[in-house]
Amino acid sequence: xxxxxxxxxxxxxxxxxxxxxxxxxxxxxxxxxxxxxxxxxxxxxxxxxxxxxxxxxxxxxxxxxxxxxxxxxxxxxxxxxxxxxxxxxxxxxxxxxxxxxxxxxxxxxxxx
Amino acid sequence: xxxxxxxxxxxxxxxxxxxxxxxxxxxxxxxxxxxxxxxxxxxxxxxxxxxxxxxxxxxxxxxxxxxxxxxxxxxxxxxxxxxxxxxxxxxxxxxxxxxxxxxxxxxxxxxxxxxxxxxxxxxx
Numbered sequence: 401x402x403x404x405x406x407x408x409x410x411x412x413x414x415x416x417x418x419x420x421x422x423x424x425x426x427x428x429x430x431x432x433x434x435x436x437x438x439x440x441x442x443x444x445x446x447x448x449x450x451x452x453x454x455x456x457x458x459x460x461x462x463x464x465x466x467x468x469x470x471x472x473x474x475x476x477x478x479x480x481x482x483x484x485x486x487x488x489x490x491x492x493x494x495x496x497x498x499x500x501x502x503x504x505x506x507x508x509x510x511x512x
Numbered sequence: 513x514x515x516x517x518x519x520x521x522x523x524x525x526x527x528x529x530x531x532x533x534x535x536x537x538x539x540x541x542x543x544x545x546x547x548x549x550x551x552x553x554x555x556x557x558x559x560x561x562x563x564x565x566x567x568x569x570x571x572x573x574x575x576x577x578x579x580x581x582x583x584x585x586x587x588x589x590x591x592x593x594x595x596x597x598x599x600x601x602x603x604x605x606x607x608x609x610x611x612x613x614x615x616x617x618x619x620x621x622x623x624x625x626x627x628x629x630x631x632x633x634x635x636x
């Protein structure tokens with residue numbers, strides 16, 4: 401199984417400041433077609449997960465451009481250029497290269 | 513706008529079988545562009561993928577649950593279901609259904625729509 405490791409576990413942020421979350425996989429998520437099968441989700445308090453980024457760097461429909469996904473085959477980053485109060489919640493990375501599909505442990509973003 | 517809605521019992525006794533259904537509205541479950549997944553999240557913990565099914569009936573299961581798991585689809589009623597047997601307290605979780613986007617040979621490349629989730633407690 402591909403193991404996904406996120407850091408940090410908790411991230412206190414100041415509104416208007418940038419924030420960054422790291423996600424590392426035990427195998428390359430870069431497929432032969434050039435796509436990286438890495439997604440980012442945000443689970444706001446009391447809600448279902450919502451898709452932010454897919455294929456490593458493509459923003460989902462309606463996602464603000466302050467969310468930026470990047471990365472290589474095994475190391476990925478989600479950046480929030482300027483954190484807004486509504487960005488609080490738990491962020492998860494997820495690989496869909498192979499089954500079983502696996503998630504990182506999550507990063508809790510909260511306002512300082 | 514498409515929606516997914518889970519339904520099922522909130523409480524199940526240990527050793528029994530859990531049955532959950534996810535009803536899809538606003539889209540056809542027969543679409544060749546999507547697959548249909550189940551996830552779960554124990555209270556206060558992270559997310560776990562359970563398995564998914566394609567409109568043809570082809571399934572992919574998490575190997576950790578495969579021996580107890582059946583996912584089925586009813587394209588005539590735009591719904592899909594989960595059955596998980598031999599329940600223990602470790603199966604207590606919020607269960608989510610979600611739509612997976614298919615592209616190329618990837619049946620579930622990302623999940624763009626999720627149900628609100630249903631809490632299932634395993635207790636006597």
